[in-house]
Amino acid sequence: MRSDPRDYELVAPGSLQAVLALLARNPGEWLAIAGGTDVMVQYAAGKLPARKLISIWNLAELRNIEVRANEIRIGAASTYTDIREHEVIAREFSMLARAAHWTGGIANQNRGTIGGNIVNASPAADSLPALLAYDAELILVSVRGERRLPYAGFHTDYKKTRLAPDELIQAVCLSRRYSGYVCHARKVGSRNAQAIAKVCIAALGRVASGTVEDVRIALGSVAPVPLRLSETERVVTGKVIDESLVSLARKAAVAEIRPIDDIRSTAKYRAAVAGNLVAEFLNLLKDEKDVSNVLRRWNGVPIDDAAAQILPCCGSRAWAREMATRRPFKDEATLLAVSDEMWRNLIASDWMEAFGSHPRIGASSAHGSSAQQSAAWAMQEQKEVADAGDAVKIALAEGNREYEQKFGHIFIVRATGKSAEEILQILRRRLKNDARAELFEAAEQQRQITQIRLRKWLQG
């Protein structure tokens, strides 16, 4: 049954000092509410035990992100949006930025706070595995003063924390020492937005001379608290990553988690997914070495060669030239991000040039001069079409002709993983676009193709 607002007190003292004074006067009686994305849900369901609430929403002392030389301090009332949009967090703590990105939807990200996520202490919370993996520390504050403690161990049991009744979390501190680490953050849920994770992972590691030098793996939704997989980490540290190590790590992970059956998933499924996510991370860590080699070589070649080498990924010479100019790239993620930025900044004629470098969907070669590598990739991408029946192929050929007459360039679609029938449907829908809308849609498809090709290219 819904709660009655007459039964609840809510005050907004407006400063951290005043909030702490009130908390100290009657410890345990007040519940702090920031953006309300958890508290108001309990309230709506008539399940909020606290009757006296104290608003800390938008308190300036708690909503700042301070970048220091060695660490970054994220005020506890910083929202997911604040975190997502912060440049240093996006660059150095990308797993936290990604978790912020997949939490709820935009409106929840605008109100939900990192401190709230920690204190609410859900084992499925999106941002908490990242905090564990980065070895975050918390600053807690009360009228008695500040204390600093490691985030690991803050949750003592299901929904229980070390926070004293008169305390608030003031800030989350992240040490800036993870450059050169490979990281892997992924949420497995029923859908991308507005779904709570069945299992989520945040893991980072570093390989030196072929062996795992340092590794941190944290999982959500697999135990009463967000869990660091210390035993699995021990199993892989100092070892060379190969198939047998991945298999050992998978077993260790499954042995140390304690998943349950609940409304979102089953213990069995969660254990299988947890093992897969750990294996996925280790394989990424293993491959990263090779990626870096391709990138390192490319970073060092003369500019004309660099432009020519990357051109098969996206057939616009202006794009290739810009990419070559922006070298050196420190990692794959930066390369992919800069590519997107460059692509969006091009003019329409450059976009057209890139479109023209592809073969027609269903045809064997491009009508422009197409590099061998580009042609080979196009064949892989359009594999499904090549295997399709004649009727679909004829319909595609007709659609292509109509499309080219209407828009003056060939039909571009990210064909990887799409069947010929799906592509035909997309083609027919897009034929109804006006020229401007279609130009942007085609450019978006080319952007996605470029991302896929850059990843293949980086693998050498």
Add this chain to the structure above:
Amino acid sequence: MSNSPGSCAKSEMSFTVNGERKTLVAFPMERLLDVLRQQLGLTGAKEGCGEGECGSCSVLMDGVLVNSCLVPVLQAQGTSIVTIEGLAAGRQLHALQEAFLECGGAQCGICTPGMILAACHLLSKKPEPTLEEIQEGLSGNLCRCTGYLQIFEAVARAAHYGMAQSSS
């Protein structure tokens, strides 16, 4: 030590709604959604799930998209709220409203006010969104009628109107 039931007092608060200053008396824990609908008669924001999952109660608070079902009205004190009723300028519809009409972006209408305000928030941050950015910007708003494609198209079209305006 809990309050005895029904013991809390109403308090006076004021904020701006669609450009007009409003002063009203409410319980601090009343939901912004209920105050908008019941006290101010602005029924554009809809209650769907009542727990921040569906986006049909979306409004802009100081230009930022929020679910009004999760905002205790005290936290709206001093802010500027925009609801769907505040988007059109007199009889002149907002570009997003025009585009939703043209593209068939509204059917039963329950999600529409929230969709349009979410799109409004997106375009204020990204005037030229990609399709993926549109999908993400609306990912907290559920629609059970359209299948979303017409809505995405409407937002893209409104963005083109916006670009055409800014370049002319």
